Amino acid sequence: MKKIHITAPAKINLCLEVIKKYENGFHEIRSVMLKSQHIFDHIDVVFENEHDDIIISCDYEGVPTDEANICHKIATKYFEKIGKRVGLNITIVKSIPPLTGIGGGSSDGASVLLAIDEYFGFQLNENEMVAIAAEVGRDIPFFLQDAFAAKVGGAGEKVESIMNFPHVPILIVCPGGEIATPWAYGQLDEKLWFMNDEKRENMTENLAKIHTLDDMVPYIYNDFAFVAEEKYPVIKEIQLAMRSFGARAVSISGKGPTVFGIYDNVDTVQKAQKIMQKKYPDMFISRY
Incomplete structure (x- = not known):
């Protein structure tokens, strides 16, 4: 054994x-x-x-x-x-x-x-x-x-x-609920009209080349965002709160519903975490 x-x-x-x-x-x-x-x-x-x-x-x-x-x-x-x-x-x-x-x-x-x-x-x-x-x-x-x-x-x-990608303070909030992968992709197939458009900017390629937080912010993006927000409207509320308490950029991870915010420094993200935990005591909240 x-x-x-x-x-x-x-x-x-x-x-x-x-x-x-x-x-x-x-x-x-x-x-x-x-x-x-x-x-x-x-x-x-x-x-x-x-x-x-x-x-x-x-x-x-x-x-x-x-x-x-x-x-x-x-x-x-x-x-x-x-x-x-x-x-x-x-x-x-x-x-x-x-x-x-x-x-x-x-x-x-x-x-x-x-x-x-x-x-x-x-x-x-x-x-x-x-x-x-x-x-x-x-x-x-x-x-x-x-x-x-x-x-x-x-x-x-x-x-x-990706070598030497910058480490930045990140806060995640999971509002509860689940989003199944087949359902989420089905929603995109139905609603994401520009999915196959070759003129789309390659956000991923641009993000992979950045060196600083300032460079990172414009490329924080997720095609599933509108699908997740329709299913769980509280996502928008959480994102607004994160921005109000110092997040430089916010989005969802994967197909959602987990929300994350990127911050300038550890002190700012810790303060935001305390505020969010008080407001949303039943949600999974953690520094990333």
């Missing part, structure tokens, strides 16, 4: 553009994504030789613990790829609210995939790992790379690390 403990960080999309729908139903995106320095799920993976079942437990009500769980799916894909199995007991302690646009399930899946590959002596190369990850979840490949920031393209499988 061997046990590996892993931390699975949250993510935010500083910029997220949906630019095409593929014939297979997936969408081509452009995004700059950051890993959190403060928000993590904690996962223990115990490898068992007495059985070859995948057993999952989670402390967050509503997270599936059967074959529908991303960790179960990705472990199964890995075993199929290498032609071997081992028993897994996976315990997930959640800090990242599910289905809120900050990558909890995807990060968990990537972390379990890395742990299993470590157990088997790193049998798969980077391309093989990305292929497994992309088949299970389109955000998962991002979490396989080490860099803090990355430019993501394709349907999520193309990940290019």
Whole structure:
């Protein structure tokens, strides 16, 4: 029996553009994504030789613990790829609210995939790992790379690390509620009339080249913003409050409903956090 403990960080999309729908139903995106320095799920993976079942437990009500769980799916894909199995007991302690646009399930899946590959002596190369990850979840490949920031393209499988991307103070507020990925993309297919327009400015490419907070601000953008705001109008209220208390830029992460604000310094973001926590005591609020 061997046990590996892993931390699975949250993510935010500083910029997220949906630019095409593929014939297979997936969408081509452009995004700059950051890993959190403060928000993590904690996962223990115990490898068992007495059985070859995948057993999952989670402390967050509503997270599936059967074959529908991303960790179960990705472990199964890995075993199929290498032609071997081992028993897994996976315990997930959640800090990242599910289905809120900050990558909890995807990060968990990537972390379990890395742990299993470590157990088997790193049998798969980077391309093989990305292929497994992309088949299970389109955000998962991002979490396989080490860099803090990355430019993501394709349907999520193309990940290019961004070196020396500036670290800036970020506050996130999750107003509660969930936005399912199929529904969100369906809304864009119906309403985002300029999705396929080649004349669109490449916000992601511009953002990936910046060096300062001032350079960053104009390129904080998300195509899902209007969809999320229609479903959860409180998003606009939170964004206005963030701006009122010093945020230089605000947006949503992923498909939402999580809102984030970017601040000039730690002192300003800490003051904003205290104010927001007092106003919204039931919401998940954290420095990023």
